[in-house]
Amino acid sequence: xxxVGVKLYSMFFKFxxxxxxxxxxxxxxxxxxxxxxxxxxxxxxxxxxxxxDGVATKDIHIDPLTSLSIRIFLPESSLxxxxxxxxxxFRPRRSSDxxxxxxxxxxxxxxxxxxxxxxxxxxxxxxxxLPTVDTxxxxxxxxxxxxxxxxxxxxxxxxNTSAANDLFCRxxxxxxxxxxxxxxxxxxxxSRFPAAFEDGLRVLxxxxxxANLAExxxxxxxxxxxxxxRADGHRYIVxxxxxxxxxxxxxxxxxxxxxxxxxxxxxxxxxxxVARKAVEAGKLLDPVKVVAQVLMYPFFIGSVPTRSEIKLxxxxxxxxxxxxxxxxxxxxxxxxxxxxxxxxxxxPGRGPPLxxxxxxxxxxxxxxxxxxxxxxxxxxLRKVNVDSPVLEYKDAVHEFATLDMxxxxxxxxxxAEDIAIWVKKYISLRGHEFSY
Numbered sequence: 001x002x003x004v005g006v007k008l009y010s011m012f013f014k015f016x017x018x019x020x021x022x023x024x025x026x027x028x029x030x031x032x033x034x035x036x037x038x039x040x041x042x043x044x045x046x047x048x049x050x051x052x053d054g055v056a057t058k059d060i061h062i063d064p065l066t067s068l069s070i071r072i073f074l075p076e077s078s079l080x081x082x083x084x085x086x087x088x089x090f091r092p093r094r095s096s097d098x099x100x101x102x103x104x105x106x107x108x109x110x111x112x113x114x115x116x117x118x119x120x121x122x123x124x125x126x127x128x129x130l131p132t133v134d135t136x137x138x139x140x141x142x143x144x145x146x147x148x149x150x151x152x153x154x155x156x157x158x159x160n161t162s163a164a165n166d167l168f169c170r171x172x173x174x175x176x177x178x179x180x181x182x183x184x185x186x187x188x189x190x191s192r193f194p195a196a197f198e199d200g201l202r203v204l205x206x207x208x209x210x211a212n213l214a215e216x217x218x219x220x221x222x223x224x225x226x227x228x229x230r231a232d233g234h235r236y237i238v239x240x241x242x243x244x245x246x247x248x249x250x251x252x253x254x255x256x257x258x259x260x261x262x263x264x265x266x267x268x269x270x271x272x273x274v275a276r277k278a279v280e281a282g283k284l285l286d287p288v289k290v291v292a293q294v295l296m297y298p299f300f301i302g303s304v305p306t307r308s309e310i311k312l313x314x315x316x317x318x319x320x321x322x323x324x325x326x327x328x329x330x331x332x333x334x335x336x337x338x339x340x341x342x343x344x345x346x347x348p349g350r351g352p353p354l355x356x357x358x359x360x361x362x363x364x365x366x367x368x369x370x371x372x373x374x375x376x377x378x379x380x381l382r383k384v385n386v387d388s389p390v391l392e393y394k395d396a397v398h399e400f401a402t403l404d405m406x407x408x409x410x411x412x413x414x415x416a417e418d419i420a421i422w423v424k425k426y427i428s429l430r431g432h433e434f435s436y
Contacts, residue, residue: 002316002367002397009405010316010397017318021156021325024189042404043159044166050076055170059161060247062206066186068199071160073173073180078253080142145258145291145427146250147178148203148274150185150267152399154299154318154326155196160184164404168416172262175420178427179254181207185270188330193342196266196330200274207256208288214251258427261293262419264402265318266326268298269342272360279356292426294419296363297398298374301327302344303337306372315369316397323370345377355384361422362388363415365396391418 002010046057054076061069149172151158151165159165160182173180185199250256263271271293278290301309301323313320331340339347362378364371371392381388393400393411400406401415 001395006316006397006406013317014319014322017154017157018322018325021322021329024156024329041157041159042163043161044163046071046161053170053174055173057166057170058249063199063202066195066199067184068186068202069160069184070203071166071169071182071184072247072249073169073182074249074253075144075173075177075179077174077177078142078144078179141252143255144253145176145178145260146207146254146256147172147176147180147260147262147423148200148207148271149180149182150200150261150263150270151182152265152267152299152402153187154323155188155266155330156326157187162404164402164407167407168264168402171413171416172419175416176260176423176427178260178423179250183270188326192329193331193335193340197270197273197342200270201277204259204274204278204285204288204290207250207254207259208285210247210250211254211256211287213246217246217251256288259288259290260423260427261290262296263294263298264296265399266299268295269300271295272298272345273342275358275360276350276352279352279358290358292359292361292423294361294363294423295374296401296415297365297368297370298345298362298377299323300343300345300370300373300377301338302346302373303339306376308372309369312367312369312371315367317403318370318398320369344373346373346380353384354381355386357381357386359387359426361419362390363401363419364390364392365398365400366392366394367396368398370398389422391415 046059048056048058050056056074056076057071059069059071061067149160149165149169151160151162153159161184165182169180169182172178181203183200183203185196187196261271261275263269272295275290275293278285278288309320327338327343328336331337331342338344341347341350360378360381362374364374375390375392378388378390393415396411397406400409401412406412
């Protein structure tokens with residue numbers, strides 16, 4: 001059974017969330033959904049150095065028309081530092097190593113050049129937002145798979161920059177040896193379905209565009225044709241519609257042909273939708289190829305209750321009554337249906353055929369009322385020969401591996417390691433002998 005601390009925190013969590021959801025549902029003439037502001041949650045600032053744990057981060061607002069943003073997590077292993085210079089690639093660094101180098105102005109500590117700072121040479125793959133690296137030997141650039149991550153929060157809360165999500169993504173980036181792109185999608189009730197789902201697909205298209213821009217930049221060469229540089233050193237491609245900036249971290253280290261989707265709770269619903277749209281798009285998304293997806297305790301529901309939905313209706317953190325409220329806030333009122341394509345993965349005619357779906361790892365918790373429907377979806381995938389194992393964790397609750405107070409538990413660490421073992425089978429260039 002869950003610990004006493006988990007039970008108490010669950011009661012407090014549900015009380016606050018239910019109060020918030022009910023106030024949003026009733027609203028007022030001035031604020032139709034009752035939303036004035038969301039409570040402040042601890043957030044982690046972006047840090048472009050590898051100083052703390054071997055992962056550099058930065059935030060990008062990728063859609064000028066909406067609030068859609070991403071946080072990129074770049075592991076230090078992407079630089080492939082020589083072992084003689086870095087016995088432990090994820091070692092803590094001195095405080096003087098934590099600076100951010102900028103184009104044309106290498107970081108220095110009190111006027112002295114740090115031994116880990118990177119001089120910026122003409123034509124360097126990086127630009128602008130540069131992680132701090134050792135320069136006694138120029139590191140070899142590595143191409144890493146790209147993992148697109150969607151946070152949880154019942155479609156109405158959560159953030160890609162929250163302290164909990166930041167820590168989880170850092171852990172995944174290190175263990176899986178991937179570039180993680182955490183998506184800050186629009187939230188309900190201000191932005192109802194399909195806003196969050198469209199944001200997920202928009203990020204995948206943005207990654208494809210970045211890969212194509214980087215290829216164009218490389219083929220045209222520096223200063224030739226339609227390529228140029230801004231004052232801050234970023235490369236851009238001049239096209240009919242203006243200037244498109246090449247994202248340097250992805251251009252230098254990203255391999256979009258090995259793309260994995262990872263969704264947490266309601267984020268798993270978004271990941272599954274994006275995977276379906278990627279299958280339908282086919283070569284239109286080139287060079288992006290979704291090779292696998294990970295659904296962590298997906299936020300599925302349906303009109304005909306499963307056994308766990310009856311037995312565990314009052315389970316920890318997200319119980320069934322609260323989730324129904326969240327679905328009412330997320331789905332348009334005229335479309336509210338528990339068998340909506342966003343809610344129930346088992347309805348017929350959802351498309352594309354399940355046999356076309358990418359390999360899918362499903363993570364479920366013993367004390368989660370949503371577990372049975374997630375397992376049923378995995379079983380349907382296996383029936384059409386899609387690799388879709390289920391990892392069930394005993395005595396675990398919904399969001400046991402991603403919730404703030406549970407992130408540092410042995411179960412959360414083990415879950416991340418298990419995900420890495422399975423994912424590496426599909427993202428490793430040589431395959432992975434230890435996998436599920």
